[in-house]
Amino acid sequence: MSQLKRRDFLKAAGLLGASAALPVNLLRAAGGGDLTVGFLYVGARDDFGYNQSHAEAAAVIKQMPGIKVVEQENVPETVAVQRAMEAMIRQDGASLIFPTSFGYFDPHVLKVARRFSDVRFAHCGGLWEEGKHPMNVGSFFGYIDEAQYLNGVVAGHMSKSAKLGFIAAKPIPQVLRNLNAFTLGARSVNPDITTSVIFTGDWSLPVKEAEAANSLIDSGCDVLTCHVDGPKVLVETAEKRGVMTCGYHASQAALAPEGYLTGAEWNWVTPYKKHVQAAQAGEPMINFLRGGLKEGFVKTSPYGPKVSAEAKKNADAVKAEMMSGDFVIFGGPLKNNGGEIVIPDGTDYKQTAVELERMDYLVEGVRGQI
Amino acid sequence: MVESDLSIFLLALLAGAIRVGTPFLFVSLGECLTEKGGRINLGLEGILVTGAMTGYAVSYLSGSPWLGVLAAGGAGLCLGLVHGVICSLPRVNDIAFGIALILFGTGLAFFLGKDFIQPSAPMLPSIPLGGWSDDTRVRSALNVNVLFFIGVALAFVLHWGLRGTRWGLVLRLVGDHEDSAQALGYRAAGVRIVATGVGGFLAGVGGAYLSLYYPGSWNEGLSSGQGLMAVALVIFARWQPINCLWAALLFGAAGAVGPALQAIGIGWGYYLFNAIPYVLTLAVMVITCRPDRTLSGAPGELSLNR
Numbered sequence: 034m035s036q037l038k039r040r041d042f043l044k045a046a047g048l049l050g051a052s053a054a055l056p057v058n059l060l061r062a063a064g065g066g067d068l069t070v071g072f073l074y075v076g077a078r079d080d081f082g083y084n085q086s087h088a089e090a091a092a093v094i095k096q097m098p099g100i101k102v103v104e105q106e107n108v109p110e111t112v113a114v115q116r117a118m119e120a121m122i123r124q125d126g127a128s129l130i131f132p133t134s135f136g137y138f139d140p141h142v143l144k145v146a147r148r149f150s151d152v153r154f155a156h157c158g159g160l161w162e163e164g165k166h167p168m169n170v171g172s173f174f175g176y177i178d179e180a181q182y183l184n185g186v187v188a189g190h191m192s193k194s195a196k197l198g199f200i201a202a203k204p205i206p207q208v209l210r211n212l213n214a215f216t217l218g219a220r221s222v223n224p225d226i227t228t229s230v231i232f233t234g235d236w237s238l239p240v241k242e243a244e245a246a247n248s249l250i251d252s253g254c255d256v257l258t259c260h261v262d263g264p265k266v267l268v269e270t271a272e273k274r275g276v277m278t279c280g281y282h283a284s285q286a287a288l289a290p291e292g293y294l295t296g297a298e299w300n301w302v303t304p305y306k307k308h309v310q311a312a313q314a315g316e317p318m319i320n321f322l323r324g325g326l327k328e329g330f331v332k333t334s335p336y337g338p339k340v341s342a343e344a345k346k347n348a349d350a351v352k353a354e355m356m357s358g359d360f361v362i363f364g365g366p367l368k369n370n371g372g373e374i375v376i377p378d379g380t381d382y383k384q385t386a387v388e389l390e391r392m393d394y395l396v397e398g399v400r401g402q403i
Numbered sequence: 404m405v406e407s408d409l410s411i412f413l414l415a416l417l418a419g420a421i422r423v424g425t426p427f428l429f430v431s432l433g434e435c436l437t438e439k440g441g442r443i444n445l446g447l448e449g450i451l452v453t454g455a456m457t458g459y460a461v462s463y464l465s466g467s468p469w470l471g472v473l474a475a476g477g478a479g480l481c482l483g484l485v486h487g488v489i490c491s492l493p494r495v496n497d498i499a500f501g502i503a504l505i506l507f508g509t510g511l512a513f514f515l516g517k518d519f520i521q522p523s524a525p526m527l528p529s530i531p532l533g534g535w536s537d538d539t540r541v542r543s544a545l546n547v548n549v550l551f552f553i554g555v556a557l558a559f560v561l562h563w564g565l566r567g568t569r570w571g572l573v574l575r576l577v578g579d580h581e582d583s584a585q586a587l588g589y590r591a592a593g594v595r596i597v598a599t600g601v602g603g604f605l606a607g608v609g610g611a612y613l614s615l616y617y618p619g620s621w622n623e624g625l626s627s628g629q630g631l632m633a634v635a636l637v638i639f640a641r642w643q644p645i646n647c648l649w650a651a652l653l654f655g656a657a658g659a660v661g662p663a664l665q666a667i668g669i670g671w672g673y674y675l676f677n678a679i680p681y682v683l684t685l686a687v688m689v690i691t692c693r694p695d696r697t698l699s700g701a702p703g704e705l706s707l708n709r
Contacts, residue, residue: 077623079521107513107623198666231665234677239625240423241677243618244659247422248415248666251540252408266618269523274543288523402670 067099068313071127073117074106075134075262076237082263082282083236083299087133087157089283090301094309103127110136118145122152129312131305133157134236135205138172146170153318155308157301158207160390161320173304173322174207175330176384178214179355180297181258182362183333183348184279185218187294188256189226190344191277192219197228198249200259200267202236204403206392208260211297213396214362215258215279220398222347229254230401236262246270256294268293277339284334295348296334303329325384326355369394370401408667411540415666418544419659420652421551422617426451427651428554429609430633431640432561433602435647437483438637439565440598441578441591441704444486445501447606448630449508450479454610456512456519459621463524468615471524472550475611476604482508483603487596505630519621527616548616550608554648557605561644574598578702606630628681635684638691641700657683 078088084106095102103125108114114137121127122145130152132142138159146154146167154170161172188197197219201208216228229252231245242259246267249257258279259267265288271278272289280286280296304322311319324330333352336345354360361383367376375394376382382389395401430447437444444450454475462471486504490497530552533545565571577584577594584591609629614621636654640646661677 077517077520079517080622081521229666229668230670231662232673233662234674237622237624238627239618239620239622240613240627240658241662244415244419244423245662245666247418247543248411248659248662251415251418251543252411252666263622263624265620265622269619274539400668400670401665 068129068309069101069103069121069125069127070094070309070312071103071118071121071125071130072105073108073114073121073130073132073134073137074104075108075110075136076106078104078106080237080263081265081285081288082261084133084262086282086299087131087301090299090305091131093302094305097306097309099313100309101125108134108137110134110141112141114141115145118142118154119149122149127152129153129155129308131155131157131308135159135207142170143167153308153312155304155319155322160387163320166320168320169318171308171318171320171322173308173319175299175301175304176323176325177297177299177331178210178362179325179360179384180331180333181211181281182214182218183352183355184258184295184297185215185220186222186348186351187336187340187344188215188258188277188279189219189222190341190347191294191339192223192226192256194253194255195223195226196252196254197226198246198252198254198257199228199230199399200242200245200249200257200261201230201232202261203234204232206390209392209395209403210389211260211281212399213392213394216396216398217362218351221351226398228399230395230399232401233261239263239266242266243270247274250274250276280334286334286337290338292339293334293337294340295336298332298334300329300332323385326352327358363389368397370397370399372397412663412667414540414544415659415663416656419663420656421547422655423658424651424653424655425548425551425554425617426609426612426629427633427636427654428551428558428648429612430606430630431636431647431651432554432557432644433479433483433605433609434633434637435602435640435642435644436561436574436605437599437602438642438705439578439702440574440595441581441702442487442490442497442595442599443501443634443705444483444504444599444602445498445631445634446482446486446504446508447501447602447633448626448628449505449512450482450603450606451508451610451613451630452512452626453482453508454479454607455614455625456516456610456621457607458611459524459614460516460519462526462615463519463522466525468525468527471615472527472608472611475607477607479603479605479607479610480600481603483606484596484600486603487599490599491592491596509626513623516621516623520623524615524621526619527612529616548612550612550616554651558644558648565644575702578704581704606633609633632680632684635687638701639687642702643700654680654683 074084076084135158159172219226233241256277268285268288277292286293361381363382365376365380366378457478458471458475461474462468529546529548533542577591636650640650657679
């Protein structure tokens with residue numbers, strides 16, 4: 034008798050939990066049309082950061098004729114994303130899927146893509162390789178390191194202590210590329226500048242991010258930026274302590290009216306539209322899609338009130354060079370912070386170089402270890 | 404250079420102990436009270452998250468962070484009472500219901516909190532104790548939130564209350580030996596419901612500290628298991644409110660080690676350092692929870708011990 038009751042109780046408790054979790058995870062947006070497009074986010078859609086940048090672009094796609102959008106947020110980078118994608122395909126009939134978090138790619142997207150060869154998977158951030166990965170998978174990404182370089186230029190002008198701070202989630206190539214570009218940008222203004230980096234270990238850890246921001250400020254950094262999912266905590270903490278910030282993912286200017294200098298923002302509408310149009314027209318899957326400032330994949334926030342005329346002039350000049358396509362961020366000779374040459378003299382890696390997408394070093398001037 | 408690095412590191416630990424430790428303090432005091440009555444409420448994690456969301460939402464809507472703190476406590480009280488009442492039904496397992504409450508509390512908070520992720524709510528004020536110092540770092544480290552002092556005072560009040568008041572004695576009696584309490588004419592269920600409710604109130608206030616002061620924003624990733632760690636912390640503190648204070652400070656400092664080390668340029672092994680609070684929790688559990696003996700100081704009616 035008691036056994037039975039306990040089991041019933043556990044069942045009920047499980048149901049209770051499930052019913053509480055469901056409405057959060059499943060957000061459906063209805064709209065009549067032929068092509069069903071699925072979006073998966075790793076966090077909340079309005080986190081002032083990465084997920085918001087995607088959700089804002091998804092909202093634009095939703096307005097396009099003949100499109101039905103299905104969204105799911107808070108999908109962890111585990112087998113859960115496989116189930117979520119499968120549900121979108123089987124239940125909602127999605128034929129184009131945008132898994133927007135880096136960690137979804139290998140093995141989750143690859144696994145599901147092999148089973149559903151008629152569905153298109155446009156992953157954000159991964160590195161698609163011909164012969165190795167299925168043809169119905171594509172990866173797109175923006176060269177946001179260009180905007181981070183510009184952040185660095187402005188920060189380099191504005192910093193008085195010549196110490197910058199960078200809060201990073203995980204040491205993956207994209208994060209390292211941003212960190213390195215930011216540092217190189219700042220050092221192009223003043224070669225004595227160093228950037229201290231703190232890795233928090235995951236994409237969204239608000240307490241740790243606040244703690245990291247305070248530690249960096251205590252060690253003398255006077256301009257901070259980051260590569261985590263939601264820069265809100267960092268920007269607000271820095272503003273409270275009177276320190277300047279450069280934004281990331283989306284504009285956080287509203288959170289720091291005093292200290293916000295500029296920011297590196299995504300403009301995902303451009304690659305989304307390309308994939309959606311290719312799917313609608315029945316053209317082959319775009320397996321590899323990249324672009325920077327010039328192509329309209331990324332943009333910069335308007336300058337904040339503190340930014341000096343000199344900094345604006347310098348940053349605008351570099352930006353013009355980037356828009357013309359001539360600017361090289363990662364050119365040899367380039368040393369890592371251990372003093373070894375990582376890009377030899379005479380070698381210039383253009384933004385499209387895949388070597389840059391395998392970046393596994395910190396450039397000279399970065400204080401920290403991977 | 405090395406000396407200044409060391410002072411930065413120690414300062415970060417001190418500041419971190421207070422900043423990161425305050426929610427631990429509230430949740431562990433709440434859990435301590437609940438467990439003194441002979442029940443375990445694992446659901447404090449869910450209550451913490453609900454409290455964080457409620458506090459942020461009410462502060463944003465009303466413009467008063469203190470109203471937010473009260474509302475967070477109120478939400479915690481309600482969930483605590485639910486736990487207390489349901490676990491008073493015959494043959495309900497408090498641990499199983501606690502787990503259900505974690506899921507329910509976080510799910511509810513995520514669902515209702517959707518609209519409050521973006522707006523900025525007014526924050527709780529802090530008391531600047533570092534005015535004597537010219538160093539901005541010291542001044543910032545000594546900007547201590549009022550809730551911390553309330554928590555410290557509460558630890559001492561509870562310490563005294565559990566020993567020196569009739570109410571405290573009844574609670575301990577119910578927690579230690581239900582039959583004796585019954586023989587003396589006290590209704591165990593009622594006492595426990597009250598204790599769990601008050602425990603929930605404190606956990607809710609702990610949540611409000613997270614969303615309204617540090618880190619000071621509402622987000623679904625806000626809690627990284629503080630509510631669950633507080634349960635281990637209470638065992639570590641041997642069910643003594645004042646020990647809860649020291650344990651909370653220790654866990655707070657442990658959470659600050661990872662970022663602080665990297666800020667002074669020690670970059671290796673940060674995954675390891677970031678895991679320190681969790682390793683500490685595990686170590687406490689391994690050392691203190693052995694099946695062959697009862698812990699000293701553990702309330703006799705706890706389902707862990709029966």
